[in-house]
Amino acid sequence: RKEVEQDPGPFNVPEGATVAFNCTYSNSASQSFFWYRQDCRKEPKLLMSVYSSGNEDGRFTAQLNRASQYISLLIRDSKLSDSATYLCVVTSDRGSTLGRLYFGRGTQLTVWP
Amino acid sequence: DTEVTQTPKHLVMGMTNKKSLKCEQHMGHRAMYWYKQKAKKPPELMFVYSYEKLSINESVPSRFSPECPNSSLLNLHLHALQPEDSALYLCASSQVPGDGNSPLHFGNGTRLTVT
Helix, strand or coil, X not given: CCCEEECCCCEEEECCCCEEEEEEECCXXXXXXXXXXXXXXXXXXXXXXXXXXCEEECCEEEXXXXXXXXXXXXXXXXXXXXXXXXXXXXXXXXXXXXXXXXECCCEEEEEEC | CCCEXXXXXXXXXXXXXXXXEEEEECCCCCEEEEXXXXXXXXXXXXXXXXXXXXXXXXXXXXXXXXXXXXCCEEXXXXXCCXXXXXXXXXXXXXXCCCCCCCCCEECCCEEEEEC
16 A cells, blocks of 8 residues: 555636645554645745645645545635646655655646636 | 656666766755566565665566666666666665655656667
8 A cells, every 4th residue: 555645637627717736645653744735846835734624725725534534635716837747745754764755656736817 | 846856867778888877966865776577567666775774676687787876866776787777777866765755756767779
């Protein structure tokens, strides 16, 4: 079983739509969670960290459900510029001193006018 | 603009060549990483340096040789690569090794083609 599983997508939505991505993780002891955004042929960039109480940054809302071991990302009022691949990232505490990060495969979003 | 700088941006090399990828950060981060990313796949961890010491090698073939000359620099030496090694090579850094709350900052990457 993979450490991190994501909705495969692609998601194609019109401007102004609300879209949600989910991501599940297998290690119940996972500590930290992030959403990264990656544009085509570019490097991943941190979109937001995900906190236990849920957090919001403008049109983006991230939530964590430890009991069900999933995190979500909600994008409201989608813009054309939101078109990208969204990567779910989870850290594990398997004794590694580095908090090794595990990436999901990514969910591709296309927002059309 | 990224605060992690990678050079070169593009590299084409033959299977008998020796080349090096370079990465630099001046954010005072103490963990630096090399990732490899193929098209439509997530980044795959290759190496991690923690306080300038190699702490993780994800069973990477010896034709890839990392080096961390100081806390700001990270190199990846390439020798006798194969065409299947063609990929985007991403350098990243994080503030504190071992702290999952310290997110990765990626460089722009080097797009490598092995002919």
